Amino acid sequence: MMKLEDYISTEREFLHSISTPLMISMSQLDFVIAKKDKLSLEEIIDKIQKAKTAIDKVSSEVHLRRRHIKSLISE
Template identity: 30%
Template sequence: MAEISKQEIIEKQRKFLHDISSQLMIAMGMVETTHALLSRDGREADAEKLEKARKALTRMSEMLKAHRSEIKNLMAETKNIQ
């Protein structure tokens, strides 16, 4: 089996983070849209539940952004070493 370089592993991680972030943004958009519709229709209890979901999704997005930044730094360091 071929050996995978550190650079290849880092690049695969970056791609994974990009792909999962895209799906997360779709979920956030759907939650925000549904939240607005529920609020407009006076369904505040349901809207509040979605607000909790929105906050959790936002936190997940922030965590992914921070990790992506770390991955970019690792990529730069690895390229400088080579």
């Protein structure tokens, strides 16, 4: 059985691993908003797509993590 301290440490690492891509995505979107008049449509679309891809990846990781936690609880 996992100790509470180990579990908390693992969850903290997980949250850190997903927060970085989210922060980068927000920065990219903030950049697009700030520079929208100076960017080409292709650049805007590219930045939005990169942000969306990162957000989708994080969403997938969170979903997998929830399933893992539910399986731990049901044991």
